[in-house]
Amino acid sequence: MxxxxxxxxxxxxxxxxxxxxxxxxxxxxxxxxxxxxxxxxxxxxxxxxxxxxxxxxxxxxxxxxxxxxxxxxxxxxxxxxxxxxxxxxxxxxxxxxxxxxxxxxxxxxxxxxxxxxxxxxxxYPMGIIYDVDAVPAEPTSWEDLWKPEYAGSIIAPSMSIYQGSLLLVANELNGGAIDNVDPGFEALEKLNPNVSLYYTSDSQARQSVAQGEGSILIGQSAHFRRLKDEGLNVKMIAPKPAPMxxxxxxxxxxxxxxxxxxxxxxxxxxxxxxxxxxxxxxxxxxxxxxVPASLADIMPAEGAGIVFDDQKIAEEIADWNARFESIATR
CATH class of the missing domain: 3.40.190.10 (Periplasmic binding protein-like II)
Structure with missing residues (x-):
């Protein structure tokens, strides 16, 4: 050899x-x-x-x-x-x-x-992370995000990341169901003026908050921890319905x-x-x-977490994304 x-x-x-x-x-x-x-x-x-x-x-x-x-x-x-x-x-x-x-x-x-x-x-849960020093008022629920004082303040996930979580939360809040997401899309139309950026990656989400592009991030617990590590005075809530x-x-x-x-x-x-x-x-x-207290404190209250139908999401996400783009690019 x-x-x-x-x-x-x-x-x-x-x-x-x-x-x-x-x-x-x-x-x-x-x-x-x-x-x-x-x-x-x-x-x-x-x-x-x-x-x-x-x-x-x-x-x-x-x-x-x-x-x-x-x-x-x-x-x-x-x-x-x-x-x-x-x-x-x-x-x-x-x-x-x-x-x-x-x-x-x-x-x-x-x-x-x-x-x-x-x-x-x-x-991990998806929830609302906010910069205490920059937010107009501290949010206490998902419904708060539609308030006019949050115009241009929200950094939100696009449809391509976290599999339509923002749509599905909006849909739940407005009486929709997994087979009928029209209420969710109607709610996103109304939310759009409050959104400064739809992020497509975790690093983009954190950088946008750190750079002051928005004071509220719709994101997950790791975003919260890393922003804290960077020295931002942030809090996180995971109100009902909190996607898990x-x-x-x-x-x-x-x-x-x-x-x-x-x-x-x-x-x-x-x-x-x-x-x-x-x-x-x-x-x-x-x-x-x-679970350490720092994580337990930002987990949803008992009964507030929700797990969406993964199979249904997989079937529908491409169509949802096309529909979402028509909103996000306005």
Whole structure:
């Protein structure tokens, strides 16, 4: 055997191609820096498996990338939201089922935090985050956001991020149903003058608040924590109906599934979930980990949280997005 040739071949592996003791994850850049990069260092120290990262600005963009390379996948574990996962999991050529026997730590997770298609890393509510020093008046409910004093003050999610959460909240407030979102769109028409920006990524949302483009952010708990870390005097409320989401891990149907399963199992271990809780960015999904007061204080009151129909959203989101764009671009 020509060992020089073998060595040369190894050094010429295509970028992004994982070695036998690597695992490649695709995740949002902000999530990687704050949560997964230090976790990955601990994972490598314990297992010897190095974590490579590919970043995505949104789940939708990430899915398009994975679909484009389905014949020769370079990603092993994909991070997305549970709502996007509901649609993506139907593609069993691209994704594979979670091997329960290889991910035993799922036994300690909260009900609903995993299924055969994905495993959650954490969960969080969508709510109202506001700059106490800049907001005209402190909001106490979703309905407040339609008040004229908030004209040009709101930074809101576009339809492409958080899967229509703003539409569905507006729809609930105005008597709509998942099969009839006309009341929600009518409400968004009325809200539009109060919106200064519709954001398409988490980093854009936070930067817009920090730069003073608005004093109210419709966002999630990690936005709140990072803005606090940047020194802003922000508060967060999660009034009824507060959309609840999981960020989840899916396994790509490639040749590195063993390492992918090891990584997922490590992420949901009680030890790592406790570290996640201590970081106070997201709410852990391990039943044995106590939620810190800083997170418990911004969670919805009992009965105020709502989980929307992921399958229905997946079916309708493209049409909703086209309809939303006609409002957002006025």
């Amino acid at each position: 020509n060992f020089k040739a073998v060595l040369l071949g190894c050094t010429l592996l295509a970028p992004g191609m994982a070695l036998a003791e690597d695992v490649t994850v695709q995740v949002w850049g902000s999530t990687w820096k704050s949560l997964l990069e230090p976790l990955s260092q601990r994972f490598e120290a314990e297992t010897g498996i190095k974590v490579e990262v590919v970043t995505q600005s949104s789940s939708g963009e990430g899915l398009v990338k994975l679909q484009a390379e389905r014949a020769n996948p370079t990603v092993d574990v994909w991070f997305t939201t549970n709502s996007v996962a509901a649609k993506a999991s139907k593609d069993q050529e691209l994704f594979t089922k979670i091997p329960a026997a290889e991910v035993p730590n799922t036994a300690g997770l909260l009900p609903g935090a995993f299924n055969e298609d994905w495993v959650a890393m954490y969960y 989401y999981f960020d989840v891990m899916m396994m790509v149907n490639g040749d590195n599934q063993a390492n992918a399963a090891k990584f997922i199992n490590f992420v949901v271990s009680e030890q790592e979930q406790q570290i996640l809780a201590d970081a106070e960015y997201m709410t852990p999904v391990h039943a044995g980990v106590k």
